[in-house]
Amino acid sequence: MIIKLSILYVLSIYVVLLVHEWLHFILAKFFKYNAYIKRVGLYPFKVVYTNRNNPLDNLLISAISPLFLVIVGIILPLNYYTVILKVSCISNIFNLLPFTESSPDSCVKCYTMFLPFLLIKIDVFS
Numbered sequence: 001m002i003i004k005l006s007i008l009y010v011l012s013i014y015v016v017l018l019v020h021e022w023l024h025f026i027l028a029k030f031f032k033y034n035a036y037i038k039r040v041g042l043y044p045f046k047v048v049y050t051n052r053n054n055p056l057d058n059l060l061i062s063a064i065s066p067l068f069l070v071i072v073g074i075i076l077p078l079n080y081y082t083v084i085l086k087v088s089c090i091s092n093i094f095n096l097l098p099f100t101e102s103s104p105d106s107c108v109k110c111y112t113m114f115l116p117f118l119l120i121k122i123d124v125f126s
Contacts, residue, residue, distance in 0.1 A: 005080075005081075008081060008082040008084075012082075012084045012088055013084065013088050014083065015085070016069060016088040016089055016092070017045070018045070019044065019065075019068075019069065020065040020066075020069060020092065020095075021037065021045050021047050021065070022045040022066050023064050023065040023068055023069075023089070024061055024062070024064065025037060025047045027060060027061045027064050028047060028049045028061050029056050029063060031060075031061065033049040033050065033052070033057075033061075034050055035047055035048065035049035036048055040082035040113070048075060050060075052058065062095075062100065065092065065095065066092040066094075066095040066096050069088075069089040069090075069091065069092040069095075070090055070092050070093050071085050072089050073089025073090035073091075074083075074085075075086075076089065
């Protein structure tokens with residue numbers, strides 16, 4: 001029973017990661033970005049695409065996965081077998097925190113939304 005639940009829990013986390021990245025990928029392809037899936041360290045995959053500096057596209061691509069998975073996590077019934085799946089889905093809410101990493105200098109940037117779809121970039125560390 002313990003082994004069966006352990007396998008189920010690991011598969012639940014893997015499926016949430018897979019759905020999360022595929023939603024980013026599908027929306028990036030929908031907006032005609034040159035998106036591809038890359039294997040990174042411990043994560044089995046990561047979606048990479050060239051940023052066109054379009055705030056609305058970036059907002060939609062980055063927010064679709066967490067919003068969808070949080071809704072799925074809320075809808076899922078809570079029981080012995082779905083607890084990790086539910087927690088993994090709901091924990092995607094942390095992906096909506098307004099922090100990102102800049103590649104060359106690894107400075108943290110904060111994006112604050114004042115009006116819908118208007119993003120203002122603020123350097124937190126330089």
